[in-house]
Amino acid sequence: MVRRKIITYNVKINMEMISLINNKNEHTSIKEVLWKNHKAIRFSAGGYEALMVPEVGANIVELKNVFKGVSILRSPNDDLEFEKFRERPQVYGLPLLFPPNRIQDGKFKVDHKVYQFPINEPKNHNYIHGFVKNDKWEITRKEIISGDQVEIEAVFNFDKEHSFYKYLPHEFQFKLLYNLSSEGLKQTTSIINLSSEKMPIGIGYHTAFNVPFNPESKDEDYRLIVSVGKRWVQDERNLPTKEILDLTEEENQYVNKGIIPLGCKIESHYTLENIEVNGSEFRGAIIEDRSKNMRVVYEMGKEYKHIVIWNDMGDKNYVCIEPQTCVINAPNVNLDQNITGFKTLEPKDIWSETARIYVKDIK
Structure with missing residues (x-):
């Protein structure tokens, strides 16, 4: 009798282990799908699910924690809004x-070379937001790693055949590597200069976060914490002057209690510095849902030295958190490059940096 009980108990444990393994594998997948009638890649791992649209900047236009029911990034709702996304990808996902x-x-000018980009913000007579966010990228790798991680690699090759080459006469390659796991979405961005001359580079993201990201929560339940240092003064064209100010008492709340990210207009430009959060060094932004004791965390690598916070008038249920390697209009800001972050990349050199987005409970 005792022996039979032991055997039954062991079989039960083994069946539970098999069930856990099967459930784990069910949540790890890579699928080519039609999304809003466009080709996309949906990939899942570690309780997270992401969707990439290669033909529009390889944008991660959906990111969810399915176990917690959290929809992190702003996405187009229907086919009509997909066309808006195609025209203005900077207000959706991770462009x-x-x-x-x-x-x-x-x-702008680098040494003796003058660059003249087209004016695509006629109101302020500026060039804005670049072009790779709208372009088609090539998927070069899709891989499930160890059953609980997924990696997707996308590449953008820029050469003389591209219509923008007449404005930026350098051949280069961008590479985006996304790793999805129980630790969230890790993004590695790389660029290699394939031309024979040094090329100017400045890289940023216009990451659009849902607020609220939990459908049961309200705007006032949310707080935005950002590791800002000082504020860049901007003129009427939203270009920075050379003036850099200490944070006001209100702005200091970004690094302390946080601010409500909706309800009033936010459009500010800051230096990005490390702060202490829960006793640990942190660089990036945190969106807290205090009604659910939950955070969306956006960690940024040290190459991201500046940040813009923008909420599109504060009435549209999203906030864009925009890490940048350099200040706005960096090549034209007459300050030391150690301050502006403007840099050039020598022939065959590679620039690379990481960022990570994940959901965490507030303890």
Whole structure:
């Protein structure tokens, strides 16, 4: 009798283990899908699910924690809104900006070489947000790793055949590597200069977060914490002057209690610095849902030295958190490059940096 009980108990444990393994594998997948009648890649791992649209900047236009019921990034709702996404991908998902934000009159100079970009913000006579966010990318790798991680790699090759080459006469390659796991979405962005001359680079993201990200919560339940240092003063064209100010008492709440990210207009430009959060060093932004004791965390690598916070007048249930390697209009800001973040990439050199988005309970 005792022996039979032991055997039955062991079989039960083994069946539970098999069930756990099967459930784990069910949540790890890569699928090519039609989304809003467009080709996309849906991938899942570690309780997270993401969707990439290669033909529009390889944008991660959906990111969810399915176990917690959290929809993190702003997505187009229907076919009509997909066309808006195609025209303005900077207000959906995780769009790459190259260069980030605005260039005054579309013009700048590096050594003796003058660059003249087209004016696509006529109201302020600026060039804005770059072009790779709208372009088609190639998926070069899709892989499930160890059963509980997924990696997707997308590449954008820029050469003389591209229509923008006449404005930016350098061949280069962008590479986006996304790793999805129980630790969230890790993003590695790389660019290699394939031309024979040094090329100017400035990289940023216009990441659009849902607020609220939990359908049961209210706007006032949310707080935005950002590791800002000082504020760039901007002129009437939203271009930074050379003036950099200490945070006001209100702005200091970004690094303390946080601010409500909706309800009033936010459009500010800051330096990005490390702060202490729960006793640990942190660089990036946190969106807290205090009614659910939950956070969406956006960690940023040290190459991201500046940040813009923008909420589209504060009445549209999203906030864009925009890490940038350089200040807005960096090549035209007459300050040391250690301050502006503007840099050039030598032939065959590679620039690379990471960021990560994940959901965490507030303890």
